[in-house]
Amino acid sequence: MAGTDKTRPSTVSGGPVFILVEPQLGENIGMAARAMLNCGLDRLRLVKPRDGWPNDSAVAASADAHAVIDTVEVFDSTEDAIADLGFVLATTARPRDMTVRVLTPRHAVREMADIRATGADAGILFGRESKGLRNDDIVLADAIVTAPLNPAFSSLNLAQAVFCLAYEWRLLEDETPGDELAVPKATRPANKDELVGFFNHLESELDASGFLRVTEKRPVMVRNLRNLFERAGLTEQEVRTLRGVVASLTRERK
Amino acid sequence: MAGTDKTRPSTVSGGPVFILVEPQLGENIGMAARAMLNCGLDRLRLVKPRDGWPNDSAVAASADAHAVIDTVEVFDSTEDAIADLGFVLATTARPRDMTVRVLTPRHAVREMADIRATGADAGILFGRESKGLRNDDIVLADAIVTAPLNPAFSSLNLAQAVFCLAYEWRLLEDETPGDELAVPKATRPANKDELVGFFNHLESELDASGFLRVTEKRPVMVRNLRNLFERAGLTEQEVRTLRGVVASLTRERK
Numbered sequence: 001m002a003g004t005d006k007t008r009p010s011t012v013s014g015g016p017v018f019i020l021v022e023p024q025l026g027e028n029i030g031m032a033a034r035a036m037l038n039c040g041l042d043r044l045r046l047v048k049p050r051d052g053w054p055n056d057s058a059v060a061a062s063a064d065a066h067a068v069i070d071t072v073e074v075f076d077s078t079e080d081a082i083a084d085l086g087f088v089l090a091t092t093a094r095p096r097d098m099t100v101r102v103l104t105p106r107h108a109v110r111e112m113a114d115i116r117a118t119g120a121d122a123g124i125l126f127g128r129e130s131k132g133l134r135n136d137d138i139v140l141a142d143a144i145v146t147a148p149l150n151p152a153f154s155s156l157n158l159a160q161a162v163f164c165l166a167y168e169w170r171l172l173e174d175e176t177p178g179d180e181l182a183v184p185k186a187t188r189p190a191n192k193d194e195l196v197g198f199f200n201h202l203e204s205e206l207d208a209s210g211f212l213r214v215t216e217k218r219p220v221m222v223r224n225l226r227n228l229f230e231r232a233g234l235t236e237q238e239v240r241t242l243r244g245v246v247a248s249l250t251r252e253r254k
Numbered sequence: 255m256a257g258t259d260k261t262r263p264s265t266v267s268g269g270p271v272f273i274l275v276e277p278q279l280g281e282n283i284g285m286a287a288r289a290m291l292n293c294g295l296d297r298l299r300l301v302k303p304r305d306g307w308p309n310d311s312a313v314a315a316s317a318d319a320h321a322v323i324d325t326v327e328v329f330d331s332t333e334d335a336i337a338d339l340g341f342v343l344a345t346t347a348r349p350r351d352m353t354v355r356v357l358t359p360r361h362a363v364r365e366m367a368d369i370r371a372t373g374a375d376a377g378i379l380f381g382r383e384s385k386g387l388r389n390d391d392i393v394l395a396d397a398i399v400t401a402p403l404n405p406a407f408s409s410l411n412l413a414q415a416v417f418c419l420a421y422e423w424r425l426l427e428d429e430t431p432g433d434e435l436a437v438p439k440a441t442r443p444a445n446k447d448e449l450v451g452f453f454n455h456l457e458s459e460l461d462a463s464g465f466l467r468v469t470e471k472r473p474v475m476v477r478n479l480r481n482l483f484e485r486a487g488l489t490e491q492e493v494r495t496l497r498g499v500v501a502s503l504t505r506e507r508k
Contacts, residue, residue, distance in 0.1 A: 035414055040404040065407065099437050099489050106425070107432025147421070148430035150294040153319065160289055160417050167401070167418060171360070176402035178361025183353050235353050 015041040015169055016112050017123035018162060019081050021137055024050045024129050030061025031159035032126075033068035039166035042067045045081050045123075046074045078125065078137045086120030087112065090141035091161055092133050093154060101143035108145045109168045124165055129158050187237040194239045199226050201243055205250050269295040269423055270366050271377035272416060273335050275391055278304045278383050284315025285413035286380075287322035293420035299327045299335045299377075332379065332391045340374030341366065344395035345415055346387050347408060355397035362399045363422045378419055383412050441491040448493045453480050455497055459504050 018036055023029050023046060033044055046053060053074045062069040075081035082088050089108055103111065112122040125141060127133030138144060147156065147164055156164065183189060203212065203222055212218045234242070272290055277283050277300060287298055300307060307328045316323040329335035336342050343362055357365065366376040379395060381387030392398060401410065401418055410418065437443060457466065457476055466472045488496070 031411060031414075034411060037407045038403045038410055038414070063409070063411070067407075094436050097438050097440075099435065099441070099487070099492065101487075102434045102436045104430055104432045111433075143433075148428045149292045149421075149424060153291045153294075153321075155317070156292055157285060157288060157317070157413075159411075160285075160292070160414065163414050163417060164421060167403075167421075170403060174402045176358055178358045179365075179397075180356045181353065182348050182356045182398075184351050186351075187353070233353070233355075238353065 015043065016116070017043040017045055017085065017121065018166070019045045019047065019078070019123050019125050020049070020158070020162075021047045021078055021081075021125055021133060022050060022128045023126075023158065025158075026051055026055035026057035027061040028129060028158040029055060029058040029072075030063075030065075030069065032162040033058070033062040033065040033072075035159055035163035036166050037065040037068050038163070039170035041166050041169065042071065044068050044072050046072055047078050047081050048076060049074065078140060082123055082125070082140060084121060085123045087115040087122040088125060088141045089123070090125045090127075090133050090138045090144045091165065092127065092138060092144050092146065094146050095135070095138065095144070098135065098138065100138070103143050103145050105145055105147050105164050105168045108143070109165065109172050111143075112169070113172055126158060126161055181233050183235055187235040190234045190236045190239045194236055195229070195234065198239050198243055198246075199229070202246050205246055209250075269297065270370070271297040271299055271339065271375065272420070273299045273301065273332070273377050273379050274303070274412070274416075275301040275332055275335075275379055275387060276304060276382045277380075277412065279412075280305055280309035280311035281315040282383060282412040283309060283312040283326075284317075284319075284323065286416040287312070287316040287319040287326075289413055289417035290420050291319040291322050292417070293424035295420050295423065296321045296325065298322050298325070299329060301329050301332050301335050303328065332394060336377055336379070336394060338375060339377045341369040341376040342379060342395045343377070344379045344381075344387050344392045344398045345419065346381065346392060346398050346400065348400050349389070349392065349398070352389065352392065354392070357397050357399050359399055359401050359418050359422045362397070363419065363426050365397075366423070367426055380412060380415055435487055437489055441489040444488045444490045444493045448490055449483070449488065452493045452497055452500075453483070456500050459500055463504070 018032070018041065020029060020032060023032075026049075029046065029049065036042065036044060049055065053072065059069055073081075089103070089112070094102055108124075112124075115122050124145065125133055125137060127137070145165065147154075147161075149156070181189070199222075202225070206212045212221055229242075232238075272286070272295065274283060274286060277286075280303075283300065283303065290296065290298060303309065307326065313323055327335075343357065343366070348356055362378075366378075369376050378399065379387055379391060381391070399419065401408075401415075403410070435443070453476075456479070460466045466475055483496075486492075
Protein backbone atom coordinates (compact mmCIF):
# COMPACT_ATOMS: atom_id res chain seq x y z
CA MET A 1 0.00 0.00 0.00
CA ALA A 2 2.73 2.42 -1.04
CA GLY A 3 1.67 6.05 -0.69
CA THR A 4 -1.14 5.37 1.73
CA ASP A 5 -1.22 7.50 4.85
CA LYS A 6 -3.65 5.99 7.32
CA THR A 7 -3.33 9.02 9.59
CA ARG A 8 -4.95 11.48 7.19
CA PRO A 9 -8.55 12.44 7.88
CA SER A 10 -10.75 10.24 5.74
CA THR A 11 -12.91 12.45 3.56
CA VAL A 12 -14.05 15.98 3.04
CA SER A 13 -17.10 15.30 0.95
CA GLY A 14 -18.37 12.07 2.40
CA GLY A 15 -18.89 10.77 -1.13
CA PRO A 16 -18.01 7.36 -2.51
CA VAL A 17 -14.45 6.21 -3.27
CA PHE A 18 -13.31 6.24 -6.91
CA ILE A 19 -10.82 3.47 -7.69
CA LEU A 20 -8.75 3.46 -10.89
CA VAL A 21 -7.43 -0.04 -11.53
CA GLU A 22 -4.03 -0.04 -13.28
CA PRO A 23 -4.42 3.35 -14.94
CA GLN A 24 -1.86 3.83 -17.69
CA LEU A 25 -1.63 7.56 -18.43
CA GLY A 26 -0.84 10.04 -15.68
CA GLU A 27 -2.77 12.62 -17.66
CA ASN A 28 -5.96 10.58 -17.31
CA ILE A 29 -5.42 10.25 -13.55
CA GLY A 30 -5.03 14.01 -13.33
CA MET A 31 -8.12 14.69 -15.44
CA ALA A 32 -10.07 12.20 -13.35
CA ALA A 33 -8.98 14.02 -10.18
CA ARG A 34 -10.10 17.32 -11.68
CA ALA A 35 -13.47 15.85 -12.69
CA MET A 36 -13.97 14.49 -9.17
CA LEU A 37 -13.24 17.81 -7.49
CA ASN A 38 -15.50 19.56 -10.03
CA CYS A 39 -18.22 17.42 -8.49
CA GLY A 40 -17.11 17.87 -4.87
CA LEU A 41 -15.56 14.42 -4.48
CA ASP A 42 -12.05 13.80 -3.15
CA ARG A 43 -11.51 10.11 -2.40
CA LEU A 44 -9.32 8.68 -5.17
CA ARG A 45 -7.55 5.32 -4.97
CA LEU A 46 -5.19 3.77 -7.52
CA VAL A 47 -4.37 0.11 -8.00
CA LYS A 48 -0.88 -0.39 -9.48
CA PRO A 49 -0.68 2.75 -11.64
CA ARG A 50 1.56 1.84 -14.61
CA ASP A 51 3.96 4.77 -14.22
CA GLY A 52 4.12 4.70 -10.41
CA TRP A 53 3.06 7.37 -7.95
CA PRO A 54 3.41 10.31 -7.51
CA ASN A 55 3.21 11.17 -11.20
CA ASP A 56 4.10 14.62 -12.56
CA SER A 57 1.80 14.49 -15.57
CA ALA A 58 -1.10 13.52 -13.32
CA VAL A 59 -0.44 16.59 -11.18
CA ALA A 60 -0.15 18.80 -14.26
CA ALA A 61 -3.43 17.54 -15.75
CA SER A 62 -5.31 17.89 -12.47
CA ALA A 63 -5.60 21.69 -12.84
CA ASP A 64 -4.70 22.18 -9.16
CA ALA A 65 -7.21 19.66 -7.84
CA HIS A 66 -4.96 19.29 -4.80
CA ALA A 67 -7.70 18.05 -2.47
CA VAL A 68 -7.85 14.95 -4.65
CA ILE A 69 -4.40 14.51 -6.17
CA ASP A 70 -2.49 15.11 -2.91
CA THR A 71 -4.49 12.52 -0.97
CA VAL A 72 -4.47 9.67 -3.49
CA GLU A 73 -4.12 6.22 -1.91
CA VAL A 74 -2.20 3.55 -3.81
CA PHE A 75 -2.83 -0.19 -3.50
CA ASP A 76 -1.21 -3.36 -4.82
CA SER A 77 -4.45 -5.15 -5.64
CA THR A 78 -8.11 -4.47 -6.24
CA GLU A 79 -8.97 -6.65 -3.25
CA ASP A 80 -6.88 -4.39 -0.98
CA ALA A 81 -8.32 -1.24 -2.50
CA ILE A 82 -11.92 -2.27 -1.76
CA ALA A 83 -11.33 -4.19 1.50
CA ASP A 84 -13.09 -1.59 3.70
CA LEU A 85 -16.06 -1.07 1.36
CA GLY A 86 -19.46 -2.68 1.81
CA PHE A 87 -20.74 -1.94 -1.69
CA VAL A 88 -18.71 -1.83 -4.88
CA LEU A 89 -19.69 -1.05 -8.45
CA ALA A 90 -17.67 -1.86 -11.57
CA THR A 91 -17.88 0.43 -14.60
CA THR A 92 -17.80 -1.69 -17.73
CA ALA A 93 -19.74 -2.53 -20.83
CA ARG A 94 -22.48 -5.12 -20.39
CA PRO A 95 -20.60 -8.46 -20.16
CA ARG A 96 -21.55 -11.32 -22.48
CA ASP A 97 -20.54 -14.22 -20.29
CA MET A 98 -21.60 -13.23 -16.79
CA THR A 99 -24.91 -13.01 -14.96
CA VAL A 100 -24.82 -9.63 -13.29
CA ARG A 101 -26.98 -6.68 -12.27
CA VAL A 102 -26.50 -3.81 -14.71
CA LEU A 103 -27.22 -0.32 -13.38
CA THR A 104 -27.34 2.99 -15.19
CA PRO A 105 -25.11 5.69 -13.66
CA ARG A 106 -28.20 7.60 -12.54
CA HIS A 107 -29.62 4.58 -10.74
CA ALA A 108 -26.22 3.52 -9.41
CA VAL A 109 -25.60 6.73 -7.47
CA ARG A 110 -29.01 6.48 -5.82
CA GLU A 111 -28.22 2.96 -4.70
CA MET A 112 -24.80 4.05 -3.38
CA ALA A 113 -26.42 6.86 -1.44
CA ASP A 114 -28.98 4.46 0.08
CA ILE A 115 -26.24 2.05 1.13
CA ARG A 116 -24.07 4.82 2.57
CA ALA A 117 -27.08 6.00 4.57
CA THR A 118 -26.95 2.64 6.39
CA GLY A 119 -23.36 3.40 7.48
CA ALA A 120 -21.54 1.25 4.90
CA ASP A 121 -18.93 2.75 2.59
CA ALA A 122 -19.17 2.48 -1.19
CA GLY A 123 -16.80 2.68 -4.15
CA ILE A 124 -16.63 2.50 -7.94
CA LEU A 125 -14.03 0.61 -9.97
CA PHE A 126 -12.72 1.97 -13.30
CA GLY A 127 -10.53 -0.20 -15.54
CA ARG A 128 -7.43 0.38 -17.66
CA GLU A 129 -7.70 2.74 -20.62
CA SER A 130 -6.82 -0.04 -23.07
CA LYS A 131 -8.88 -2.97 -21.92
CA GLY A 132 -11.09 -1.95 -19.03
CA LEU A 133 -11.61 -4.09 -15.95
CA ARG A 134 -10.66 -7.75 -15.82
CA ASN A 135 -13.46 -10.23 -15.12
CA ASP A 136 -11.70 -11.13 -11.83
CA ASP A 137 -12.20 -7.53 -10.72
CA ILE A 138 -15.76 -7.34 -12.01
CA VAL A 139 -16.83 -10.33 -9.92
CA LEU A 140 -15.70 -8.51 -6.78
CA ALA A 141 -18.39 -5.91 -7.45
CA ASP A 142 -22.02 -5.99 -6.31
CA ALA A 143 -23.21 -4.78 -9.70
CA ILE A 144 -21.88 -3.19 -12.85
CA VAL A 145 -22.56 0.30 -14.13
CA THR A 146 -23.04 0.81 -17.86
CA ALA A 147 -23.91 4.22 -19.25
CA PRO A 148 -26.62 3.95 -21.92
CA LEU A 149 -24.48 5.48 -24.67
CA ASN A 150 -24.21 5.05 -28.46
CA PRO A 151 -23.94 1.25 -28.80
CA ALA A 152 -21.79 1.65 -31.91
CA PHE A 153 -19.27 3.87 -30.09
CA SER A 154 -19.64 3.39 -26.36
CA SER A 155 -16.06 3.38 -25.08
CA LEU A 156 -15.60 6.41 -22.85
CA ASN A 157 -12.29 8.08 -22.10
CA LEU A 158 -11.32 7.14 -18.52
CA ALA A 159 -11.68 10.68 -17.17
CA GLN A 160 -15.08 11.02 -18.91
CA ALA A 161 -16.28 7.83 -17.22
CA VAL A 162 -15.14 9.23 -13.88
CA PHE A 163 -16.89 12.52 -14.64
CA CYS A 164 -20.08 10.73 -15.61
CA LEU A 165 -20.39 8.99 -12.23
CA ALA A 166 -19.12 11.97 -10.22
CA TYR A 167 -21.60 14.26 -12.01
CA GLU A 168 -24.54 11.94 -11.33
CA TRP A 169 -23.48 11.76 -7.67
CA ARG A 170 -23.29 15.56 -7.52
CA LEU A 171 -26.76 15.98 -9.01
CA LEU A 172 -28.33 13.42 -6.70
CA GLU A 173 -28.97 15.96 -3.98
CA ASP A 174 -28.69 19.08 -6.07
CA GLU A 175 -31.63 21.44 -5.86
CA THR A 176 -30.51 24.11 -8.30
CA PRO A 177 -33.55 25.37 -10.22
CA GLY A 178 -33.45 24.15 -13.83
CA ASP A 179 -34.31 27.61 -15.13
CA GLU A 180 -33.53 30.80 -13.24
CA LEU A 181 -33.02 34.47 -14.04
CA ALA A 182 -29.64 35.74 -12.85
CA VAL A 183 -29.67 39.48 -12.17
CA PRO A 184 -26.50 41.51 -11.42
CA LYS A 185 -26.31 42.86 -7.88
CA ALA A 186 -26.26 46.45 -9.13
CA THR A 187 -29.83 46.16 -10.36
CA ARG A 188 -33.11 44.28 -9.78
CA PRO A 189 -36.08 43.09 -11.85
CA ALA A 190 -38.22 46.07 -12.89
CA ASN A 191 -41.51 46.38 -11.06
CA LYS A 192 -44.79 46.71 -12.93
CA ASP A 193 -45.05 50.43 -12.27
CA GLU A 194 -41.73 50.99 -14.03
CA LEU A 195 -42.73 48.70 -16.89
CA VAL A 196 -46.09 50.36 -17.40
CA GLY A 197 -44.37 53.75 -17.25
CA PHE A 198 -42.19 52.64 -20.14
CA PHE A 199 -45.13 51.18 -22.04
CA ASN A 200 -47.07 54.45 -21.71
CA HIS A 201 -44.05 56.45 -22.82
CA LEU A 202 -43.47 54.21 -25.88
CA GLU A 203 -47.15 54.09 -26.84
CA SER A 204 -47.65 57.84 -26.57
CA GLU A 205 -44.67 58.40 -28.86
CA LEU A 206 -46.01 55.78 -31.29
CA ASP A 207 -49.41 57.52 -31.22
CA ALA A 208 -47.64 60.78 -32.03
CA SER A 209 -45.58 59.23 -34.83
CA GLY A 210 -48.63 57.58 -36.43
CA PHE A 211 -47.47 53.95 -35.89
CA LEU A 212 -50.68 53.19 -33.96
CA ARG A 213 -52.98 55.26 -36.12
CA VAL A 214 -55.34 52.42 -37.23
CA THR A 215 -57.79 52.48 -34.32
CA GLU A 216 -59.11 48.93 -34.63
CA LYS A 217 -55.61 47.49 -34.73
CA ARG A 218 -54.24 49.58 -31.88
CA PRO A 219 -55.23 47.26 -28.96
CA VAL A 220 -53.60 44.20 -30.59
CA MET A 221 -50.43 46.05 -31.52
CA VAL A 222 -50.10 47.49 -28.04
CA ARG A 223 -50.64 44.07 -26.51
CA ASN A 224 -48.04 42.44 -28.75
CA LEU A 225 -45.45 45.10 -27.94
CA ARG A 226 -46.13 44.87 -24.20
CA ASN A 227 -45.95 41.07 -24.39
CA LEU A 228 -42.56 41.14 -26.10
CA PHE A 229 -41.06 43.40 -23.45
CA GLU A 230 -42.71 41.52 -20.57
CA ARG A 231 -41.20 38.29 -21.88
CA ALA A 232 -37.68 39.71 -21.75
CA GLY A 233 -37.83 39.90 -17.94
CA LEU A 234 -36.44 43.46 -17.91
CA THR A 235 -34.41 44.92 -15.06
CA GLU A 236 -35.01 48.38 -13.66
CA GLN A 237 -31.76 49.50 -15.34
CA GLU A 238 -32.90 48.12 -18.69
CA VAL A 239 -36.26 49.93 -18.46
CA ARG A 240 -34.39 53.18 -17.92
CA THR A 241 -32.16 52.36 -20.91
CA LEU A 242 -35.22 51.69 -23.09
CA ARG A 243 -36.84 54.97 -22.07
CA GLY A 244 -33.59 56.66 -23.07
CA VAL A 245 -33.68 54.84 -26.41
CA VAL A 246 -37.23 56.04 -27.12
CA ALA A 247 -36.40 59.59 -26.07
CA SER A 248 -33.30 59.59 -28.26
CA LEU A 249 -35.12 58.18 -31.30
CA THR A 250 -37.95 60.69 -31.02
CA ARG A 251 -35.50 63.55 -30.54
CA GLU A 252 -33.69 62.68 -33.76
CA ARG A 253 -36.93 62.32 -35.67
CA LYS A 254 -38.34 65.72 -34.67
CA MET B 255 -15.89 29.50 -43.66
CA ALA B 256 -12.80 27.50 -44.56
CA GLY B 257 -13.37 23.76 -44.48
CA THR B 258 -17.13 23.97 -44.73
CA ASP B 259 -18.73 21.77 -47.35
CA LYS B 260 -22.28 22.86 -47.89
CA THR B 261 -22.99 19.84 -50.06
CA ARG B 262 -22.63 17.23 -47.32
CA PRO B 263 -25.82 15.79 -45.82
CA SER B 264 -26.64 17.71 -42.68
CA THR B 265 -26.90 15.29 -39.78
CA VAL B 266 -27.07 11.63 -38.82
CA SER B 267 -28.40 11.99 -35.31
CA GLY B 268 -30.67 14.97 -35.61
CA GLY B 269 -29.24 16.32 -32.36
CA PRO B 270 -28.16 19.87 -31.60
CA VAL B 271 -25.01 21.48 -32.99
CA PHE B 272 -21.98 21.75 -30.69
CA ILE B 273 -19.87 24.84 -31.36
CA LEU B 274 -16.35 25.24 -29.96
CA VAL B 275 -15.37 28.90 -30.06
CA GLU B 276 -11.62 29.42 -30.60
CA PRO B 277 -10.54 26.06 -29.16
CA GLN B 278 -6.81 26.03 -28.41
CA LEU B 279 -5.73 22.38 -28.09
CA GLY B 280 -6.37 19.91 -30.88
CA GLU B 281 -6.48 17.19 -28.27
CA ASN B 282 -9.51 18.81 -26.64
CA ILE B 283 -11.28 19.05 -30.00
CA GLY B 284 -10.61 15.36 -30.54
CA MET B 285 -11.80 14.37 -27.06
CA ALA B 286 -14.90 16.53 -27.55
CA ALA B 287 -15.62 14.73 -30.84
CA ARG B 288 -15.24 11.35 -29.10
CA ALA B 289 -17.56 12.43 -26.27
CA MET B 290 -20.17 13.59 -28.79
CA LEU B 291 -20.12 10.32 -30.71
CA ASN B 292 -20.26 8.40 -27.41
CA CYS B 293 -23.60 10.13 -27.01
CA GLY B 294 -24.73 9.66 -30.61
CA LEU B 295 -24.17 13.26 -31.69
CA ASP B 296 -22.18 14.27 -34.77
CA ARG B 297 -22.64 17.96 -35.57
CA LEU B 298 -19.46 19.77 -34.51
CA ARG B 299 -18.57 23.30 -35.55
CA LEU B 300 -15.40 25.24 -34.78
CA VAL B 301 -14.93 29.00 -34.71
CA LYS B 302 -11.32 30.01 -35.50
CA PRO B 303 -9.51 26.99 -34.00
CA ARG B 304 -6.11 28.31 -32.83
CA ASP B 305 -4.03 25.70 -34.65
CA GLY B 306 -6.10 25.62 -37.83
CA TRP B 307 -8.05 22.77 -39.35
CA PRO B 308 -7.63 19.86 -40.03
CA ASN B 309 -5.54 19.13 -36.93
CA ASP B 310 -3.61 15.88 -36.47
CA SER B 311 -3.74 15.84 -32.69
CA ALA B 312 -7.52 16.34 -32.80
CA VAL B 313 -7.83 13.31 -35.06
CA ALA B 314 -5.54 11.26 -32.80
CA ALA B 315 -7.48 12.17 -29.64
CA SER B 316 -10.85 11.44 -31.24
CA ALA B 317 -10.39 7.66 -30.93
CA ASP B 318 -11.70 7.14 -34.47
CA ALA B 319 -14.82 9.27 -33.98
CA HIS B 320 -14.80 9.79 -37.76
CA ALA B 321 -18.51 10.56 -38.01
CA VAL B 322 -17.78 13.72 -36.03
CA ILE B 323 -14.19 14.66 -36.77
CA ASP B 324 -14.44 14.17 -40.56
CA THR B 325 -17.49 16.39 -40.88
CA VAL B 326 -16.39 19.33 -38.72
CA GLU B 327 -17.45 22.72 -40.07
CA VAL B 328 -15.15 25.70 -39.53
CA PHE B 329 -16.32 29.32 -39.26
CA ASP B 330 -14.65 32.71 -39.01
CA SER B 331 -17.00 34.12 -36.39
CA THR B 332 -19.52 32.99 -33.80
CA GLU B 333 -22.21 34.93 -35.67
CA ASP B 334 -21.57 32.87 -38.80
CA ALA B 335 -21.45 29.60 -36.85
CA ILE B 336 -24.92 30.14 -35.36
CA ALA B 337 -26.57 31.98 -38.26
CA ASP B 338 -28.91 29.10 -39.14
CA LEU B 339 -29.90 28.31 -35.53
CA GLY B 340 -33.11 29.44 -33.85
CA PHE B 341 -32.03 28.70 -30.31
CA VAL B 342 -28.53 28.98 -28.90
CA LEU B 343 -27.16 28.23 -25.44
CA ALA B 344 -23.83 29.41 -24.04
CA THR B 345 -21.96 27.24 -21.55
CA THR B 346 -20.37 29.47 -18.96
CA ALA B 347 -20.25 30.20 -15.26
CA ARG B 348 -23.03 32.42 -13.95
CA PRO B 349 -22.06 35.95 -15.10
CA ARG B 350 -21.87 38.77 -12.56
CA ASP B 351 -22.70 41.66 -14.82
CA MET B 352 -25.44 40.41 -17.11
CA THR B 353 -29.13 39.70 -16.68
CA VAL B 354 -29.60 36.30 -18.22
CA ARG B 355 -31.54 33.06 -17.92
CA VAL B 356 -29.40 30.36 -16.32
CA LEU B 357 -30.30 26.76 -17.14
CA THR B 358 -28.93 23.54 -15.72
CA PRO B 359 -27.67 21.08 -18.37
CA ARG B 360 -30.58 18.74 -17.57
CA HIS B 361 -33.15 21.49 -18.09
CA ALA B 362 -31.30 22.91 -21.10
CA VAL B 363 -31.51 19.72 -23.16
CA ARG B 364 -35.26 19.49 -22.52
CA GLU B 365 -35.70 23.01 -23.75
CA MET B 366 -33.56 22.31 -26.83
CA ALA B 367 -35.63 19.24 -27.61
CA ASP B 368 -38.87 21.23 -27.26
CA ILE B 369 -37.58 23.91 -29.58
CA ARG B 370 -36.29 21.40 -32.12
CA ALA B 371 -39.72 19.77 -32.06
CA THR B 372 -41.10 23.03 -33.50
CA GLY B 373 -38.74 22.68 -36.47
CA ALA B 374 -36.07 25.15 -35.35
CA ASP B 375 -32.44 24.10 -35.03
CA ALA B 376 -30.47 24.49 -31.80
CA GLY B 377 -26.83 24.72 -30.77
CA ILE B 378 -24.54 25.07 -27.77
CA LEU B 379 -21.50 27.36 -27.55
CA PHE B 380 -18.36 26.31 -25.64
CA GLY B 381 -15.58 28.83 -24.99
CA ARG B 382 -11.78 28.74 -25.08
CA GLU B 383 -10.01 26.49 -22.59
CA SER B 384 -8.24 29.44 -21.00
CA LYS B 385 -10.94 32.06 -20.64
CA GLY B 386 -14.25 30.62 -21.76
CA LEU B 387 -16.70 32.57 -23.88
CA ARG B 388 -16.48 36.31 -24.42
CA ASN B 389 -19.44 38.39 -23.27
CA ASP B 390 -20.04 39.37 -26.90
CA ASP B 391 -20.63 35.69 -27.68
CA ILE B 392 -22.74 35.11 -24.57
CA VAL B 393 -25.20 37.88 -25.54
CA LEU B 394 -25.85 36.06 -28.83
CA ALA B 395 -27.30 33.16 -26.83
CA ASP B 396 -30.89 32.76 -25.66
CA ALA B 397 -29.75 31.53 -22.24
CA ILE B 398 -26.65 30.26 -20.53
CA VAL B 399 -26.04 26.76 -19.23
CA THR B 400 -24.22 26.35 -15.93
CA ALA B 401 -23.69 22.91 -14.42
CA PRO B 402 -24.38 22.96 -10.66
CA LEU B 403 -20.85 21.82 -9.71
CA ASN B 404 -18.52 22.42 -6.76
CA PRO B 405 -18.58 26.24 -6.48
CA ALA B 406 -15.00 26.23 -5.20
CA PHE B 407 -13.74 24.27 -8.24
CA SER B 408 -16.24 24.56 -11.04
CA SER B 409 -14.09 24.97 -14.15
CA LEU B 410 -14.62 21.93 -16.37
CA ASN B 411 -12.17 20.69 -18.95
CA LEU B 412 -13.57 21.59 -22.41
CA ALA B 413 -14.19 17.96 -23.42
CA GLN B 414 -15.87 17.28 -20.06
CA ALA B 415 -18.22 20.21 -20.62
CA VAL B 416 -19.06 18.84 -24.07
CA PHE B 417 -19.62 15.38 -22.59
CA CYS B 418 -21.87 16.80 -19.86
CA LEU B 419 -24.28 18.35 -22.37
CA ALA B 420 -24.03 15.47 -24.86
CA TYR B 421 -24.72 12.96 -22.07
CA GLU B 422 -27.78 14.85 -20.84
CA TRP B 423 -29.04 15.03 -24.42
CA ARG B 424 -28.49 11.29 -24.81
CA LEU B 425 -30.38 10.49 -21.61
CA LEU B 426 -33.31 12.73 -22.47
CA GLU B 427 -35.10 10.01 -24.42
CA ASP B 428 -33.25 7.02 -23.02
CA GLU B 429 -35.45 4.32 -21.59
CA THR B 430 -32.80 1.90 -20.35
CA PRO B 431 -34.01 0.36 -17.07
CA GLY B 432 -31.99 1.71 -14.13
CA ASP B 433 -31.51 -1.77 -12.71
CA GLU B 434 -31.57 -4.88 -14.83
CA LEU B 435 -30.23 -8.43 -14.61
CA ALA B 436 -28.05 -9.31 -17.61
CA VAL B 437 -28.02 -13.03 -18.31
CA PRO B 438 -25.67 -14.65 -20.86
CA LYS B 439 -27.40 -16.07 -23.92
CA ALA B 440 -26.19 -19.59 -23.10
CA THR B 441 -28.37 -19.74 -19.99
CA ARG B 442 -31.59 -18.34 -18.44
CA PRO B 443 -32.89 -17.51 -14.96
CA ALA B 444 -33.60 -20.70 -13.01
CA ASN B 445 -37.27 -21.52 -12.59
CA LYS B 446 -38.75 -22.24 -9.17
CA ASP B 447 -38.84 -25.97 -9.76
CA GLU B 448 -35.07 -26.01 -10.31
CA LEU B 449 -34.49 -23.78 -7.29
CA VAL B 450 -36.66 -25.88 -4.99
CA GLY B 451 -34.92 -28.99 -6.31
CA PHE B 452 -31.61 -27.48 -5.22
CA PHE B 453 -33.05 -26.39 -1.85
CA ASN B 454 -34.35 -29.91 -1.17
CA HIS B 455 -31.00 -31.41 -2.18
CA LEU B 456 -29.04 -29.05 0.09
CA GLU B 457 -31.40 -29.39 3.02
CA SER B 458 -31.46 -33.19 2.89
CA GLU B 459 -27.67 -33.24 2.93
CA LEU B 460 -27.64 -30.77 5.84
CA ASP B 461 -30.17 -32.97 7.68
CA ALA B 462 -27.83 -35.92 7.09
CA SER B 463 -24.75 -34.00 8.22
CA GLY B 464 -26.46 -32.77 11.41
CA PHE B 465 -26.31 -29.03 10.51
CA LEU B 466 -30.12 -28.78 10.89
CA ARG B 467 -30.42 -31.11 13.87
CA VAL B 468 -32.02 -28.60 16.31
CA THR B 469 -35.67 -29.11 15.41
CA GLU B 470 -37.03 -25.78 16.65
CA LYS B 471 -34.36 -23.82 14.75
CA ARG B 472 -34.68 -25.79 11.52
CA PRO B 473 -37.49 -23.74 9.89
CA VAL B 474 -35.65 -20.42 10.42
CA MET B 475 -32.32 -21.78 9.21
CA VAL B 476 -33.94 -23.25 6.10
CA ARG B 477 -35.73 -19.99 5.41
CA ASN B 478 -32.55 -17.95 5.78
CA LEU B 479 -30.61 -20.22 3.44
CA ARG B 480 -33.39 -20.20 0.84
CA ASN B 481 -33.66 -16.42 1.10
CA LEU B 482 -29.94 -15.98 0.49
CA PHE B 483 -30.00 -18.08 -2.68
CA GLU B 484 -33.27 -16.54 -3.90
CA ARG B 485 -31.73 -13.11 -3.57
CA ALA B 486 -28.81 -14.03 -5.81
CA GLY B 487 -31.15 -14.39 -8.81
CA LEU B 488 -29.57 -17.68 -9.88
CA THR B 489 -29.44 -18.95 -13.44
CA GLU B 490 -30.29 -22.50 -14.42
CA GLN B 491 -26.55 -23.10 -15.02
CA GLU B 492 -25.67 -21.78 -11.55
CA VAL B 493 -28.25 -24.03 -9.88
CA ARG B 494 -26.64 -27.00 -11.59
CA THR B 495 -23.21 -25.80 -10.43
CA LEU B 496 -24.44 -25.47 -6.84
CA ARG B 497 -25.91 -28.98 -6.91
CA GLY B 498 -22.49 -30.17 -8.09
CA VAL B 499 -20.84 -28.26 -5.24
CA VAL B 500 -23.11 -29.93 -2.67
CA ALA B 501 -22.58 -33.35 -4.21
CA SER B 502 -18.82 -32.84 -4.24
CA LEU B 503 -18.65 -31.61 -0.63
CA THR B 504 -20.74 -34.52 0.64
CA ARG B 505 -18.67 -37.00 -1.39
CA GLU B 506 -15.45 -35.77 0.22
CA ARG B 507 -16.94 -35.91 3.69
CA LYS B 508 -18.20 -39.49 3.40
